[in-house]
Amino acid sequence: MSKIENSKIINYINEVCSLVKNKKVHAEIRAELLCHINDTIEDYLEIGIPEDKAIDKALIQMGNAEIIGHDLNKAHKSNSDWLLLIITTGLIFFGFLTTAFIQSNTSNDAYYINYFSKLLVFLGMSIVLSLCILKVDYRKLKKYSLTFYICSIVLLLITLAFSMPVYGMKRYLIIGAFSLDTLAVTPILLIISLAGIFDNYNWNNKKSLFEGLTLSFIPVILFIYLQSLSTIIIYLIAVFTIMHLSGFKLKYLIIISASLVSIFLLCIFKTAYRIERFFIFLNPAKDIDGQGWIYNQLNTLRNSAELLGNNSNINISI
Template sequence: MSLINNSKITNYINDVCSYIKYKESHYEIKEELISHIEDIYDEYIEQGESTNTALNKAITRMGNSQEVGTNLNIAHKGSPDWITLILTLILVNTGVIFMYFMKSNNLLENSNILFHNTLKTSVIGTLLIIFLFYFDYRNLKKYSTHIFIVSTIVIILFSYMLNEIAPNSIVLVGDTFRQIIFITPYLFIICLCGIFDKIDFKNKYEVIRLLLICPIPLFLFIKSGCITPLLIYALGFIVILSSYKIKKRFIIAPIVFIASLTLGLIIIQPYRFHKLKAFMYFKNDPTGFGYQNNIMNNILNSITPLGHGFSKNDLLLCNGHKELILNCIIHSLGWIGLIIIISLVTSLIIRLIIIKKYINDSYGRLLICSISSIFIFKIIFNILMNLNLLPILGVSMPFISYGVPENLFNMLSIGLVLSVYRRRSLSLPLQNSK
């Protein structure tokens, strides 16, 4: 029997909710309490009690409204994940401090501008994290297709600019276009989480539609000539696919397909092929494609526990403030500095993996899994790249490397993670919770 409109039930539930500070959880709590009361009420009716007596006994059995509300308030706090937030802010400020030392020692051209850009990025990114913490991430789900379309337009537009305009312009313009392309995998992965969560895998037409749209970003990244975004998107896509109970062959097939595309992209582009060859035999080409790898090798061979400080003559890596910043940290701060950085990023990875188990909403879990996979890939690849164990592919160290658009999206991703964690106790879709 439905008791939703009963005044006694309504008053009891409203009294319970008055002790629960996190208002976003009220709807779900009301639904749960009504369900429990109805079950108890039906039990008393079967025992032969009158409707009024059964209702009163059901409410009494639920317990004192203040006590129930206080306990539920503890369970539905809506508090942030302080560990993730603190680790993120430490890493962000590490990047700011390192850029400050680079500016103070005049290690880079335009170092003053780069430092102020980094400082502004950290402030804006922190505000973005705070905003997204209060923003309900479930709002994104209904706009997943729209985000996919916008992301597609962005990559088409900036790929054209990168290939047609940037070659005839200054280096900074091409770098800006490239950085914007590098943030599109985040957008594609976020919208795929919503698309996958809404799809009915028993409906063959929906599956066909999914198969048609998922490869689009891959071909766009190939067209733009950007391998790193392709790999990030591919990894996120495979993680999302693996989150569902799908036969292994449907997961292996995309992996083989993506690996073939990546290999083909390397082979058909002589520049990338020569860079890969130079990485494997960098000692044979110390002044050409293997120059960077030889410098990195010299830095690693001359490392000391506390480093050599900030020396302009020795710091010759052209991307020492970007993807090769760990090499500069190794040179300047030694093994101890490197171990501290690796410990911080490893702690962040572990924390992102751990908090997934606290999330009740399937869409929220999918978001955390896919965002975590991006960070894990970038962190591990960047560390191995800086240790000369992988070729230089432009994979930056999240939060520490210089890059305004990319770091803003790194912090946006953390903001989404905190938004999901805040609503970890909720499991109903947004349209059912209002």
């Protein structure tokens, strides 16, 4: 190639890289773009197109450098999202402030004596874990997607088989002095694993469709047995979003969603007891010592609250 022709390629690659703020990936991007361009040029040369025209056609086929640069910048974004960081920090500060007031007003409650200190420990562990995750190239985790999925299912099965119910729910695995909230961990792992499994997934193939739906709904069955409706709702919203982005037709998702909602409403309204529980918030005074108890307690909390809390918020009669 002549110097002029080489400069066209170099200028194209430089323009793309100039739009990518993460300089650590420039070398990788340059090598990848150059490889694609050279392969395309060789294809054109093989069919008899002159070299200079082959270069021009190859650059046109690569696409607009500005668009590619912006897309690669999003994919390789390294700068922190300061707005998200500020909002997260504010929420954490508010949570700790609330916890401090609760602990200061519950000196006789053994559960809250060291609660604030425990939160500080967990916060420190979370920061360290977050910093470690930032160093991981998440794209390399894709090949372990099925492994994450299987481990999550096994963890849910172990929870279902061996955990002790807490307030009617099985969600904690006791390991020595520690407890693991599996219903807080497994949905995240499942969503991450399914995002990897459904990447470039062929939903048009009947076998793949059946396998994909099976993988998606096995956790739902386990969450039903673990009696966690909130987990089911959050999980399904995330999974349906992933399925739609991976090519699953929207009309089928709407049909599936409508069917699930219908089943949910049927389960609620088939007995008078559940109907009463569902609508008791409209008139909690109707059953103060029964279904409306929690709403009346919340009303007491709200009416007794002040700007910096109130000790009466904690000492509610049971």
